[in-house]
Structures are given as structure tokens and as C-alpha cells.
Amino acid sequence: MSQTTFHTALLAPNQPTPPGLVDPQGRAAGKRFDVYRNNVVVSLTDALAQAFPVIAKLTGPRFFTALAGAFLRAHPPRDPRLATWGAAFPAFLTSFEPAQKLPYLPDTARLEQALRESYHAxxxxxxxxxxxxxxxxxxxxxxxxxxxxxxxxxxxxxxxxxxxxxxxxxxxxxxxxxxxxxxxxxxxxxxxxxxxxxxxxxxxxxxxxxxxxxxxxxxxxxxxxxxxxxxxxxxxxxxxx
Amino acid sequence: MLDASHAFTLPAAAGVGYKAQHFNALVEDPGTVRWVEIHAENYMGDGGRPLAQLRHLAEQFPVSVHGVGLSIGGEAPLDATHLARLKHLCDWLQPASFSEHLAWSTHEGAFLNDLLPLPYTEATLARVCSHIDQLQEQLGRPMMLENPSTYLAFTESEMPETAFLAEIARRTGCGLLLDINNVYVSCTNQQVDPLAYIKAFPLAAVHEIHLGGHDEDADEHGAPLLIDAHSSEVVDPVWQLYTETIRRCGPRATLIEWDANIPDWPVLAAEAARATEILTPVPA
Known part of the structure; x- marks a missing residue:
């Protein structure tokens, strides 16, 4: 199986498990495949929450999880250094429709991003x-x-x-x-x-x-x-x- | 092919995965800890506290650099920019070892922040070996490759993981990093005997061991499903497997990995002390 097939299913939680991925009895690896799905989404969501703790606090866990899920699919990290991931987050907040009720979020995120950049400069x-x-x-x-x-x-x-x-x-x-x-x-x-x-x-x-x-x-x-x-x-x- | 036999200089003693919150405790009261491991990708910024702390630590301890983002098993060529960053880090730090994972984590430029599984086929073997050759040549030093935690199997796999890793070590001259928690997690999930895995493992190529905690779950059929989490103590069956491994291969540099729900220093130091006891048995 190609990594493209694996990757596509990984980020699409409602798609079936790709064929050829099995448990020890040879049955389709449903929940076992979901472990990888979960690892990717949860680890990137946690990384974003650590990078933007005020945004995470202002939006609350449920909203933030939905927000991070949309962001990580639209702007996945392009670099394994997660400290560099998130520069596009403030602008994403401007366009993320459910966040429009909190118009101060993008600038607050800009401040948090500036603090991160300063820390690693x-x-x-x-x-x-x-x-x-x-x-x-x-x-x-x-x-x-x-x-x-x-x-x-x-x-x-x-x-x-x-x-x-x-x-x-x-x-x-x-x-x-x-x-x-x-x-x-x-x-x-x-x-x-x-x-x-x-x-x-x-x-x-x-x-x-x-x-x-x-x-x-x-x-x-x-x-x-x-x-x-x-x-x-x-x-x-x-x-x- | 690089000769690995003299390239790994970590002491055959306990080490810990370095966490910034432990900096003072580690420097002032390391207990039995003799070396530290860092995740390469966290020390690739331009400056600031992370690099300052690393420079300080490196004066006191041998450092193992452990990469978590190179995607050695990826179908695409290795990321040349990231390779250059690894080389820069290894050049200035001169670590006691460099290691990475048998896994992929990047697809079409997107980094997924997880260690994704590979089918054990001739095609995968050729690709992984060519990436390791390229990495070792670029770094000018041999690396160690770590066995993964797996949750599922590929029907297309042609050989067991132990044979796959042994063949990589033979072809590339790389060392192996044996993660015994991963052995326990994978063998439980794949329903095979973890001791048989250790017996089949090419222990002569092992220059470092990892120990860590895992989470317990079950799949939709009720079969145990262990998840590599590094968020708790090492469990007793993993300590037993570790003891048996050391009995077979002699003392090896042994790391306690604890990356989430990180405990206070004394808890981590106690785990390291337990490994130290097994590494240095009291004479009879």
C-alpha cells in the first residue's frame, strides 16, 4: 500500500481503514488504525495549544479541538521543528467562521506567535x-x-x-x-x-x-x-x- | 558503509530524556543518571534558552541526539534542509550518538508528528537502507535505528521485524536502538512472544536501550491494544524483559523516556536508579 493511501485515510476519520492493514487474525485494523489517526491529530492539537495557550484558554477545549483540527488539515507543519509551526494561525483565525464572535483572537494569537519567535531567536x-x-x-x-x-x-x-x-x-x-x-x-x-x-x-x-x-x-x-x-x-x- | 563498533560512546549506564523543568535538579543532583538524550528537533532554533541549556548540559553529561522527524521510512527522498540541520547540530554538539526511528512521519512535505508504520518488504528495506546510507554519509558518523511500537500489521510484509532490522544493520553498518517498551507493546499488539522477539533480535548491534511507559486499551474485538505513550512508569513485564536482555547482551546505555505527564525529578531519578541496579548487579 502506498503512503498516499495511508495518509489520506489518516486525516479522514470517516473513511474506512485502507485494505491490507490487519490485526493478528487478519481482520481489518479498525481501531488499531485509529490509534495512528488519534496520535496525529492529538499530538498536533496539543502542540498548537502549547504554542497558543491564551487562544486555547479563551476558546475552551471543545472549540479549540475543532479549531486545531481545521488548522492542522489546512496548514499542516511543513517542517519537523514544531516550534516553527503556527505562523499562519493568526491569519487562519481571521478566516475561521466560528471564531468571528471573538474578533480579538487573531491579534492575541499574533502576540503569542511573537513571544514564541522571540524565545527562539x-x-x-x-x-x-x-x-x-x-x-x-x-x-x-x-x-x-x-x-x-x-x-x-x-x-x-x-x-x-x-x-x-x-x-x-x-x-x-x-x-x-x-x-x-x-x-x-x-x-x-x-x-x-x-x-x-x-x-x-x-x-x-x-x-x-x-x-x-x-x-x-x-x-x-x-x-x-x-x-x-x-x-x-x-x-x-x-x-x- | 561506516564502521559502527567504536562510534557510540554513551556509557553503559542509565540516562534520561531531558526535560527543561528538570534542568536544575539534573545538574545539581543527577543520582545514578550518567547521560541525557535530547530530541534533535527541539534544538534547531537560532538561540535562546533551549540552546543555552543544552550547551551547559553537554559540559556535564554525554548527550545522545535522538531525531523524531527525519521520516527515514518515507517514500519521498529525505528532506535535504532537515538533513543539513541535523548535521549542523551534530557538528557543534559532537554528541555521543545519533539515533532515529524505523518509521515515516512526512508525506508530500506535510509533517504528521507521529511514527507511522512500514510494511517489511524488500522494497521498504532497499529504501530505508539507502536513506540510512545517505544520512550516515552526510553526518560522517553511524546512526542507531530504533524498533517501532506497532498497532497493526501489513498483509504485504514478507519478513519479521527482527529479520528486517538485522538486515538493515548488516547492509548499512548502522547500530540499533532497542526500545524494550516498544518490543512489549508491539508483541502484545501482534500477539507474539516478546521474549522470542528479544532472542531473535541482533543484540550485538544494540548500543542503546529505551525503557518507557505505555497506555492500555483494547481493540473492537476485545484484544489488548497497548499504546506507546511515554507518560507513566515502566511496567514490571518490561523490567523483566529488560533484565533478560541485559543478561544476554551485557550492560548497555539505557534511557528512561518520559515525555508526557512529566513527573517531578525524584520519580524519574528513581526509574533511572532501578535501571542502574539491573545494569550493575551486586556481586554475590
Whole structure:
């Protein structure tokens, strides 16, 4: 029997067991084949729940099992490193019809995915805060930052950090307004900080433009810069004009 | 063909499957544990805590790298990108051994995260051997191949699993990893005598043994159906089979595998201590 036949039946729970798969008496391997069906679906569902614990908690076991079952069939892992599986999950939540009643799920999943990526990102060594502090203001404006590979930022119209903290660390009831969440990884544990509106756009620009150009008129760069410094997220400065 | 006889340097002592929650206990109070095994695919990120902990562990213990995702039995060619990742891991870590499974887990690029069964035919044999040759050449070291837990049989199979594995070892020079829980699970499910399986197994090629727990179920006809789960203690019949295996082949590196419902360190250390007792009998 080809692996294509085995594979097709594996992911189709209502199909009969393929012929040629038997028990010790030569009878069709019904429940025995179901062990493999179950292993595939349960192990991938568990992996997704571990990767997105807030989504699992918000949706509850029954809904999450149905959601994961649909996701793993539409977007099976393409890589045996399960830590890389799930990048398509936030967008899938946007299109998964039964999830439409919880419109904050996709951005919450984006936050969880960003935390996973940060956790596994390459190590880097931050510059000391004193290096930046020592720059005269006119030189600061032309300075380009090199940022840590573990740095992520997610901006949302939903209170995604509040939702995360309420579900994961007994935080207070989430507020009503949107949040921009910076993720840094000072050593090995990703940390989240909420920053003022507009910070995500400035940070995106900082990846390729000097500080002065990246900062809009009237925007106070201090909270973002101090969050980056305290999170060890600035790893080099280029002060050449 | 690579010569396997000097390539596996795990000590003939107890080891454990490494879990991050045991890091401090393992480093500070390993008990009789002398080596650790990691799942290769969990240490292929760019950085962060997993790799930092692995670097630290490798200074204290010999490390066995156990792959769970190469799909050696797959009909498709081996995934060259994944092979390169395995090579990168083995090159920097220089583990005491590398092992993988007699199974397939990827189909048309989709990874199924389970060890799926193979028919024991000449065609499967040729394919598995060619994949092992390719892997051993790429890694520049011999590997060990592990016997699977099976729940069903293929009518097209032409030879017993023991003969199939012996022939793979003979053709490729690879070592074998004998999972005694898998022997017990498969033999119960296939209704054959597990001791007869051990007697037929090419023990001279075995450089590592796995022990673990399984779940008990029954099929739709009421026949016992054991499921490899690694979520509980090793059962007494598996300890007896292990004792008999060690009596026949001498002490071998022995791993306690516990991958789900992971217990506190003392429970796992006690399982390792029980294996250590069997490996090093008190002189009469």
C-alpha cells in the first residue's frame, strides 16, 4: 500500500481503514488504525495549544479541538521543528467562521506567535545604556540602531497585553482600548511592555532609518528608547552621518 | 558503509530524556543518571534558552541526539534542509550518538508528528537502507535505528521485524536502538512472544536501550491494544524483559523516556536508579 493511501485515510476519520492493514487474525485494523489517526491529530492539537495557550484558554477545549483540527488539515507543519509551526494561525483565525464572535483572537494569537519567535531567536549582546546617553542630541538624530533579533512589536486595536495577562498571570480585567506591545528578551525570557500609540510605526522605521528621520514631529521618543535599552534590544549604534 | 563498533560512546549506564523543568535538579543532583538524550528537533532554533541549556548540559553529561522527524521510512527522498540541520547540530554538539526511528512521519512535505508504520518488504528495506546510507554519509558518523511500537500489521510484509532490522544493520553498518517498551507493546499488539522477539533480535548491534511507559486499551474485538505513550512508569513485564536482555547482551546505555505527564525529578531519578541496579548487579 502506498503512503498516499495511508495518509489520506489518516486525516479522514470517516473513511474506512485502507485494505491490507490487519490485526493478528487478519481482520481489518479498525481501531488499531485509529490509534495512528488519534496520535496525529492529538499530538498536533496539543502542540498548537502549547504554542497558543491564551487562544486555547479563551476558546475552551471543545472549540479549540475543532479549531486545531481545521488548522492542522489546512496548514499542516511543513517542517519537523514544531516550534516553527503556527505562523499562519493568526491569519487562519481571521478566516475561521466560528471564531468571528471573538474578533480579538487573531491579534492575541499574533502576540503569542511573537513571544514564541522571540524565545527562539538568535542571542545577541546589548550595548550599555551609557553609550546612547553619551551622544550629543544632534548626533543622536543621525544615529542608526541595530536591533536584537529577539525584538518584536505588535500593535492592535484590542487590549492584547491585558488579555494575555488576564489569562496567563492573573492580571486585572483587560481595559477597552488598543495596545502597542513591545517584546524584548533581556536574557532568555521574553518581556512585554506597553508603549504609547505610534511607537510601533516608529520602531518599524528605526530598523532602516536614523533616529531623527524615523521620529515624527512632536513624538516623544523617550519611552520607546528606554524600553529598548532596558530590554537589551539595541545591539549596535552607527553614528556615521 | 561506516564502521559502527567504536562510534557510540554513551556509557553503559542509565540516562534520561531531558526535560527543561528538570534542568536544575539534573545538574545539581543527577543520582545514578550518567547521560541525557535530547530530541534533535527541539534544538534547531537560532538561540535562546533551549540552546543555552543544552550547551551547559553537554559540559556535564554525554548527550545522545535522538531525531523524531527525519521520516527515514518515507517514500519521498529525505528532506535535504532537515538533513543539513541535523548535521549542523551534530557538528557543534559532537554528541555521543545519533539515533532515529524505523518509521515515516512526512508525506508530500506535510509533517504528521507521529511514527507511522512500514510494511517489511524488500522494497521498504532497499529504501530505508539507502536513506540510512545517505544520512550516515552526510553526518560522517553511524546512526542507531530504533524498533517501532506497532498497532497493526501489513498483509504485504514478507519478513519479521527482527529479520528486517538485522538486515538493515548488516547492509548499512548502522547500530540499533532497542526500545524494550516498544518490543512489549508491539508483541502484545501482534500477539507474539516478546521474549522470542528479544532472542531473535541482533543484540550485538544494540548500543542503546529505551525503557518507557505505555497506555492500555483494547481493540473492537476485545484484544489488548497497548499504546506507546511515554507518560507513566515502566511496567514490571518490561523490567523483566529488560533484565533478560541485559543478561544476554551485557550492560548497555539505557534511557528512561518520559515525555508526557512529566513527573517531578525524584520519580524519574528513581526509574533511572532501578535501571542502574539491573545494569550493575551486586556481586554475590
Amino acid at each position: 538568535a542571542d545577541s549582546t546589548p550595548i550599555p545604556a551609557s553609550v546612547l546617553a553619551a551622544l550629543p542630541p544632534e548626533q543622536l538624530a543621525t544615529t542608526r540602531l541595530t536591533l536584537a533579533p529577539s525584538l518584536r512589536m505588535i500593535a492592535s486595536p484590542w487590549p492584547i497585553h491585558g488579555i494575555w495577562a488576564f489569562n496567563m498571570s492573573n492580571g486585572p480585567q483587560p481595559g477597552a482600548s488598543g495596545e502597542e506591545v513591545l517584546i524584548t528578551r533581556p536574557e532568555f525570557a521574553p518581556q512585554m511592555q506597553i508603549l504609547p500609540t505610534g511607537s510601533a510605526a516608529v520602531l518599524a522605521a528605526l530598523h532602516h532609518t536614523p533616529l531623527g528621520e524615523a521620529t515624527p514631529e512632536g513624538f516623544d521618543l523617550t519611552p520607546l528608547l528606554s524600553a529598548l535599552l532596558s530590554g537589551g534590544a539595541i545591539i549596535a549604534l552607527d553614528t556615521a552621518p
